[in-house]
Amino acid sequence: MSAKLSEQAAKQRIDQIKPKLKKWSQEYYVQDRPSVEDDVYDSTYQELVSLETQYPNLITADSPTQNVGGKLLPQFSKVNHHIPLLSLGDVFSKQELDDFTIRVEKNYPAVKQFNCELKIDGLSISLRYENGVFVEGSTRGNGQIGEDITRNLKTIPSIPQKLTRPITIEVRGECYMPKKSFAKLNEERERNGESGFANPRNAAAGSLRQLNPRITASRHLSTFMYNVADYNDLKTNTQSGLLAELNDLGFNINPSYQVADNLDQINAYIDRYQQQRDGLDYGIDGIVIKVNDLKLQTKIGATVKIPKWAIAYKFPPEEAET
Numbered sequence: 599m600s601a602k603l604s605e606q607a608a609k610q611r612i613d614q615i616k617p618k619l620k621k622w623s624q625e626y627y628v629q630d631r632p633s634v635e636d637d638v639y640d641s642t643y644q645e646l647v648s649l650e651t652q653y654p655n656l657i658t659a660d661s662p663t664q665n666v667g668g669k670l671l672p673q674f675s676k677v678n679h680h681i682p683l684l685s686l687g688d689v690f691s692k693q694e695l696d697d698f699t700i701r702v703e704k705n706y707p708a709v710k711q712f713n714c715e716l717k718i719d720g721l722s723i724s725l726r727y728e729n730g731v732f733v734e735g736s737t738r739g740n741g742q743i744g745e746d747i748t749r750n751l752k753t754i755p756s757i758p759q760k761l762t763r764p765i766t767i768e769v770r771g772e773c774y775m776p777k778k779s780f781a782k783l784n785e786e787r788e789r790n791g792e793s794g795f796a797n798p799r800n801a802a803a804g805s806l807r808q809l810n811p812r813i814t815a816s817r818h819l820s821t822f823m824y825n826v827a828d829y830n831d832l833k834t835n836t837q838s839g840l841l842a843e844l845n846d847l848g849f850n851i852n853p854s855y856q857v858a859d860n861l862d863q864i865n866a867y868i869d870r871y872q873q874q875r876d877g878l879d880y881g882i883d884g885i886v887i888k889v890n891d892l893k894l895q896t897k898i899g900a901t902v903k904i905p906k907w908a909i910a911y912k913f914p915p916e917e918a919e920t
C-alpha cells in the first residue's frame with residue numbers, strides 16, 4: 599500500500615493515473631503498439647487499486663478497476679481470490695484478432711493451436727472444492743476480492759456438490775439465466791407489478807446476489823465452467839483437454855468449444871456462432887480464443903488484469919428488436 603496521501607493528493611494522483619491506463623490499454627489491444635512495458639502498466643494499476651482502497655469515495659464508475667465484476671455488496675462476506683480472476687482483452691474486428699494471433703505466434707513460435715470457446719453473457723463465479731467436496735463459491739468482484747455466495751450457488755443444479763474424484767481444485771466459470779427462464783421471470787414480475795430485468799445477465803446477477811437462497815433457487819440459473827485457478831491435480835496439458843476433464847469431474851461445460859490450427863478455422867468458428875447465437879438458449883457476446891497448450895499459457899503469462907494468451911472477439915451489438 600503506497601504511503602498514505604491526503605485525500606486531495608490522492609484524488610490528483612488518481613486523476614493522473616486513469617487516463618494513462620486507458621491510453622496504454624488502447625495501445626496494447628487495439629494498436630498493437632504498447633508504449634510502456636507490462637510492469638509499468640501493472641504497477642500503475644496497482645497504485646490506482648491502492649489509492650481507491652484507501653479512499654473508496656474516490657472510485658468512479660469509469661475507473662479501470664471498475665470494469666470487472668461491479669460493486670461488492672456489503673451484506674456478503676468477502677472472499678480473497680488467492681489467484682486473481684482475470685478479465686479478458688477485447689477486440690472488435692477480425693483484423694485486430696489477426697494481429698493478436700500473429701503477435702502471439704511471433705513471440706512464441708511453439709504456439710500451434712488455439713481453443714475457441716463461446717463467451718457466455720452471465721456473471722463470473724469461482725468454485726472451490728476440497729477433497730472433491732464443494733466448500734466455497736464466490737463472485738469475481740474486482741478480480742481480487744469477491745462476495746461469498748456459497749449458499750446461493752448450492753441451490754444451482756448444474757454445480758456439483760461432490761466431484762467424481764476427491765481432488766482439491768478451484769474452478770472458474772459463468773453463471774447464466776437461460777433465455778426461456780428470463781422471459782418467464784419477466785412475465786411473472788410484470789404480472790406482479792414489478793419491473794422486469796433488462797437482460798438475462800442482469801437477471802442472473804440479481805438472482806445470484808440475493809440474500810435469500812430460496813429466491814436464487816427459484817430462478818433456474820445454470821453454469822458453464824471453463825478455467826481453473828491451477829492445474830496441479832489435473833491430467834491434461836491443453837485447454838480443450840481441461841474442458842473435457844472438468845466435464846468428467848461433474849461440471850457443466852459448454853460443448854461448443856473447438857480447437858483451431860489456424861486463423862481460417864478461428865474465423866469459421868466466429869462466423870458459425872455469430873449466425874447461431876440467436877438460436878442458443880443462453881446469451882453469448884463473443885468468442886474467447888485461447889492458446890491451447892497450458893504450459894505455454896503459463897509461459898506467456900498475464901498482466902495484472904488480463905491473460906496475454908487469450909483474447910475476446912466481441913460480436914457487434916445485436917440490433918434492438920423493432
Ligand SMILES: NC(=O)c1cnc(N)c2cc(Br)sc12
Nearest residue numbers: 684685715716717718824886
Ligand atoms: N470460455 C471462456 O473462457 C469464457 C466464457 N465466457 C465468459 N464470459 C468468459 C469470461 C472470461 Br474472463 S473467460 C470466459
